[in-house]
Amino acid sequence: MTPSAAQASFDDLGTPLSDLTYCVVDLETTGGAETDRITEIGAVKVRAGEVLGEFQTLVNPRTHVPPLIAVLTGITNSMVAGAPTLREVLPAFLAFAQGTVVVAHNAPFDTGFLRRACEALGYPYPRWPVLDTATLARVILLRDEVPNCKLGTLARHFRTTVTPNHRALTDAQATVDVLHGLMERVGNLGVHTLEDLQEFSRQVSPQRRSKRTWAAGLPETAGVYLFVAEQEASPGTAGGEAQRHVLYVGKSKNLRARVRTYFTAAEKRRRMDEMVRLATGVETIPCQTQLEADVLELRLIAAHAPRYNRRSKFPDRLSWVKITTETFPRLSIVTGVRDDGASYFGPFQRRQAAEDVVLAIYDGFPLRQCTARLSATKPVAACALAGMGRCCAPCDGSVGPEEYSALVERVRAALCSDARPAVAAVSARLSRLVGERRYEEAETIRRRLETLGRTARRFHRVSSLAACPEIVAARREGAGWDIHVIRYGRLASTGVAGPHDVPQAVARDTVATAETVRPAPHPLPAAGIEETEQIADWLEQPGVRLMHIEGDWAWPLHAVLDHETLVQHALGGAAAPLPALASA
Structure with missing residues (x-):
């Protein structure tokens, strides 16, 4: 294995800095922002600390050089009068910088001029990787080291071999030494690739960035990672051992690549920044397949309830619609499934969704809605719902247990095997509401049907595998x-x-x-x-x-209908979809 191959295996997630060729460039201009105002281009091509070539030329700006600029740079009108124009110079520079990483001090200024020059002269602007030594210096160096990040100040700090003097080539040569000095400063922080160095130019807290070395030895396979915090045991705690708290659990196809992102600007979630600051380490569990990682993540979240996993907030708080086992069964919203012979439908992540399904059933079936325990032999007075035709009134003996059981079986079938009866039961009402332009009420029924269809799909996906x-x-x-x-x-x-x-x-x-x-x-x-x-x-x-x-991994034929199909069934094949009407 060659040395370069060995380096690549360590920094496989980016391009090693030692393998890159840099084009350190500096431009002198007339002070304007137009393309033809460049007066000088200077560049140094360097690789692994060795200078490979230099590029320097004056450029005829085709305008006067302001006196202040002439004093500052030493470039006069007579010096540029016989110089080549930008149209003649630009192709040569683009060829010189081809395949390199462009480096400049205050890079947006220099690259902005080059971009506008390419656009004006009809050249495609190269997609160079760009490093800005000014931005890097602001992040890497401390205030007590340098008062500012001007090129002259950094040149004195790093004792460059040349002194910048506002001439393009000299300033580029000084910037080379500044770049090397900045690289030396971050080498011991786990910065080995171009991508690492670019991250230093972004807004990442020093505490977060300093932990990037945690990812260095992690495997590149699929698996689960855990950010943990070790806290010293309080006095009097049995054993006196440190307490381990799991702060966050995640999964990835590539553990090393994913964990590294938490220490870079790619991670923008505020709570993750707080989590990384509190963490004292990262643990990983490699998995053979991505599905195994997905499942293990869920199990670990359920086991540890990490405070920074949103999914760990009330993971078991699910609702179900239950058909009770009373003499006259009714619908009940419960938070768990028991082995009690009752029928259950769900689950629902929100109780409101469970209520929508219950109301959808009440819209189509005259099932009793009261919670009292009824007797088949002792009738009681019926409630107002019976007088409105919304309840078949088993309480006063209007229907007997056998007739009511047949109704319950139709409800059970509508929930668990065939959704069409539930739709047919409300079709007349829904059509009437649409015909009367009572769109808000029709939209409410549509929402209930949509919830019924969505939950039925989830119910059968889960229950068919469970069987x-x-x-x-x-x-x-x-x-x-x-x-x-x-x-x-x-x-x-x-x-x-x-x-x-x-x-x-x-x-x-x-x-x-x-x-x-x-x-x-x-x-x-x-x-x-x-x-x-x-x-x-x-x-x-x-x-x-x-x-x-x-076993049988199968769903009933008509158990799941999408909500548009449900609505069309309810409307008897009406051409206009209800959502459009509801928004009228």
Whole structure:
């Protein structure tokens, strides 16, 4: 392995500074902002500390040089009168700087002139990487080291071999020494690549930047990372050991690349800046596949509830719609599923969504809405909803248990197997509201139908996987195969078949070492809802092969309809979509 190859393996996430060629440029101008006001171009091409070439030429600005500029730079009208024009000079400079990193002191000034020159003369502006030594100096050097970041001040601080004098080549030569001095200052902070050095020109707190070395030895594989804080135990604590707190859990396809971003300007979230300042280290858990990393992240968040993970805020606060098991069942919104023989529909992340579905059912079915426990043999007075035709009134004996049970079965079917009856039940009302131009009320029903359709899709994605004792599936990744064993909606094992492995043999080994999983009460999976949804996302990708399946991974035919289809069914195929009417 060559030395350059060894360096590349360490800095694979960027271009090593030692491998780059820099074109340090300086322009002298007449003081205006127009393209043809450049009076001199000076540049030094340098690589690994060695000067490869120099470029210097006066430029005829085709205008007078102001007296103040002539005094400052020493460039007079007579000096530039016989000089080549910018049209003659620019192609030569572009060729000299081709394939380099352009460096300048106050780079926006110099690159701005060069960009305008290219635009005016019809040359494509090169996409040079640019370094600004003035900006770097402001970030790297302390106030007590230099009073300001002017080129003359930095030249004295770094004891440059030449003294800048407002002539292009001399100033470029001084800037070379300043650049090397700045690089030496940041070398011990883990800055080894161009990308690292560019980050120093951005607004990143010194505390955050100083921790970038945490990423140096991390693996480049998929996995999960944890920012942790070690706190000394308070006096009197048993054992006297430091306490470890998980601040944040994340995942990535490349752990080293992802963790490094937290110490750069690429990470702009304010709470992440606070988290990095509090952290005392980073821990990583490599994973064989991206799905394994996705699932492990969810499990660790659930286990540690890190304060800086938004997802860890109330992860178990889900709602379900329950059809109770009373003599005259009713709908109830609950926060958990129990093995009590009742039917459950959901889950809902917001209680409002659960209420929308309950109201959608009430819109179409005269199910009782009271919470009292009713008796089949002791009638009581009916409520106002019965008089309005919104309840079939089992309380006063208007319907018996058998007739009411048939109604409940239609409700159960509308929620769990066929959404069309729920739509048909409100079609007349919805059509009437649209015909009467009562768009706000129609929009409310549309929103309830949309929530019903969206939740039904989630319900069947989760419950269908939860009903399968085992699924073994594979998907090609690169030259190999990612193999996963899913049991009752939980990721039980992961394997990877390389290009020279037999996938079936790897699958058998993966099944043999898989976690033993027990089913949860229907319709819950044996894992968190989010984990099962992550698995469903992976299984539904193109290219996934089912190697073995035990159970039926299937949805009822009409269980899931998108909300537009639901509305069209309810309107009897009306041509105008309801959202457009609702916004009228």
